[in-house]
Amino acid sequence: MKKTLALCSLGLAMALPVSAADYEFDKAHTNIQFGVSHNGLSNFLGQFQDFSGQFDINEEDLTQSSFDVVIKTASVDTDVPALDDHLKNEDFFDVTKYPEMRFKSERIVQVAGDKYEVEGQLTMLDKTLPVTLDARLNFQGRHPLADFFPAYDTQYLGFSATTSIRRTAFGMMTYAPMLADQVNITLEAELKRTP
Structure with missing residues (x-):
């Protein structure tokens, strides 16, 4: 009888989902960048300075995680103030009408080892289209500097991800195809577990 109860308890424990932990961006160590060919002369780079995210991380099985990232379009930054102003107007991000971009994950697939594909929906200029991120898990665990800096004494995730989109698919037509x-x-x- 005891053996049967033990087996039932074990089976129940294995069937229960592992609870997800809440994580957030470590913004000081996170960059969201974009690059676009500038008339074939160079690959022009920029970034967004204001963003946030909600991350439900299943620490035992990352494929069961989910996240929702919001980017403030007015935070676009190319290091060229006049260009930033142009990118903010109706020709590009139209930040007054569309102050946010959003990416919501729908499915995470482990491709091999530390390689993952993150499928989700990107909303920009009020249009939502599917986008897949190619991601690499760089680190998972207690922060390596936790013994030296108490602020780091929690669980961290570090990852790199890339994708490409067609801006005209979202209605951003200015100067295409030049x-x-x-x-x-x-x-x-870099993500850190919240208390």
Whole structure:
């Protein structure tokens, strides 16, 4: 009887889902960048400075995690103030009408080892389209500097991710095709578990 109860308890424990932990961006160590070919002369780079995210991380099986990232479009930063102003107007991000971009994950697939594909929906300029991130898990565990800096004494995730989108698919038509349609996006992120 005891053996039967033990087996039942074990089976129940294995059937219960592992609870997810809440994580957030360590913003000081996270960059959201974009690059676009500038008339074939160079690959022009920029980034967004204001963003946030909600991350439900299953620490035992990352494929069961989910996240929702919001980017403030007015935070676009190319190091060229006049260009930033142009990117904010109706020709590009139209930040007054569309102050946010959003990516919500729908499915995470472990491709091999530390390689993952993150499928989700990107909303920009009020249009939502499927986007897949190619991601690499760089680190998972207690922060390596936790013994030296108490602020780091929690669990961390570090990952790199890339994807490409066609801006015209979202309705951003200005200067196409002279200014390239393809926009390459790079995310270098560190996440920390919230208390």
